[in-house]
Amino acid sequence: MAGGVIDPASSEPVALGGRIATLDATGTVIEDGVLYARNGSIAAALPASADPPPGFEDVNVARTRGTMFPGLIELHNHLPYDVLQLWPTPKKYTNRDKWSGPSTPEYRRLISGPMGVLGRNPHVVPAIVRYVELRALLGGTTTSQGIGLASNTGIVSHFRGLIRNVESTRDRDLRPATTRIADVDATDADHFLERISGRQKLILHLSEGTDAAARAHFEALHLPDGRWALSPNLIGIHCVALKRADFNVMADHGTSMVWSPLSNLLLYGATADIAAALTAKVPIALGSDWAPSGSKNLLGELKVARIAARESGVDLSLLDLVRMVTTTPAAMLGWDARLGSLEQGKRADVIVVNNRTGDPYKALIEATEADLNLVMINGTARVGTPALMDRLGPADEQIRVGGRARKLNLQQTTADTDVAALTVADSISRLRTALAALPEADRSPRLAAASPAEEGPLLAVADVVDNHMSSRPHLPLRGKLTGPNLPLRPASRGLAPRAATSPEPFPALSLDPLAAVDNPGYYTALSTQSNLPETIRTALAELAPTN
Secondary structure (H helix, E strand, O other): OOOOOOOOOOOOOEEEEEEEEOOOOOOOEEEEEEEEEEOOEEEEEEEOOOOOOOOOOOOOEEEEEEEEEEOEEOOOEOHHHHHOOOOOOOOOOOEHHHHOOOOOHHHHHHHHHHHHHHOOOOOOHHHHHHHHHHHHHHOOEEEEOOEEEEOOOOOEEEEOOOOEEOOOOOOOOOOOOEOOEEHHHHHOHHHHHHHOOOOOOEEEEEOOEOOHHHHHHHHOOEOOOOOEOOOOOEEEEEOOOOOHHHHHHHHHOOOEEEEOHHHHHHHHOOOOOHHHHHHHOOOEEEOOEOHHHOOOOHHHHHHHHHHHHHHOOOOOOHHHHHHOOOHHHHHHHOOOOOOOOOOOOOEOOEEEEOOOOOOHHHHHHOOOHHHEEEEEEOOEEEEEOHHHHHHHOOOOEEEEEOOEEEEEOOOOOOOOHHHHOOOHHHHHHHHHHHHHOHHHOOOOOOOOOOOOOOOOOEEOOOOOEEOOEEOOOOOEEOOEEOOOOOOOOOOOOOOEEOOOOOOOOOOOOOOOOOOHHHOHHHHHHHHOOOOOOHHHHHHHHOOOOOO
């Protein structure tokens, strides 16, 4: 499966009419406006009464019947795992190593083991890619952490599909970030500091948990000579164990963070000290983490962040929350000159919420997937109402979201051939079959691991391959590495596959609906999660779909 890229920015002139929440520096909202775009970029955002910019005089305005926002930017999501259901967390954990290790057999049976099987099969991998990309698109995500692919010869690349990939942008104005570093950089202080002192942004897990062991990952960044292995290039994910003084140190060094409140609450019963982070002026973006212990997409995480902030006594405005998925992550990546707001010269990444009255930011935060009239990336309409998609571009397939028809444009001139051959219905059917066949994983030809000679990549996730790369720094503290799962290993040619076997057969699993609005079972499962504080559990129950 060869990597594809988002279609070149050669879109025809388009004019979208409706309310425009520009998310510019002053939060300008144009109540009755027109957004003009061509060749992948925004030409102007103007009141409807103004003359169109040159070249748009004969372009008919497509009425969106809603409020336009910049596309949502997600800096943390393990996308391949979004084919799995919410994990019934068996107990409250104090750090990441407690639940992901061999002492938690249910994690092996329901998450890591099944992903180890699915991620090795060339018949299933394209279906995973199609499903998780569309799930993100339906939630308004236009930029996300990418999907890693690994060949049997050891080459790791990033899938470049419909959604802009943080790690492989193929855009000279959007410098790629990375979410993994070599083991030696993750475990050696001098190498790590050198690594974050260059030009590339690193988005890495940091202090995942509530105990001293989790905080030790941050303390280890304080080097023996007094320097801190921190810089504006480091974007720390989770940061649950950090204290007020730690956030002050992060702010002093220009370091930012990604907040995943639902995943933190489900695993640890607590989340990052958001009040301390905000007081220190640490830039904060949102990430839904992954389906086993998180929201289904950023629309869901926005709702949880609003609840969690309120329960923490934090006065976080609706505009502040929306900036956590637009302008703030764009600035954290160094992309704010080209992405994150609806302004002239920026990429035409646009989502439209079916609401033109009241507070626009409240409308976005309270929206479900069924409330999105349009999702556009680089000036190309990807998901929308039939009326808009008939105006704005080709449509390959129609689905229903929350009882409403939505047309999809999955065409891509540089598409991956294996993914392009799959309709959404095909990918869902293929995944359902694969998940149901997990108990026969060793015998099923559809789930058997690919042989070294077989074409097609593996998913480059921890449960499939070990390519001597780390997604978290485990620097030494008081003479010991702060993580038990990163022994230094000799370099090898190719990838060392992870074991996919289990002491007992994997259970048959089900595939969730693409959209949370069509999945009341998700909210039922949330209501049984023992680690959620009662007040947050009650608030989340009110989000359950009623249709």
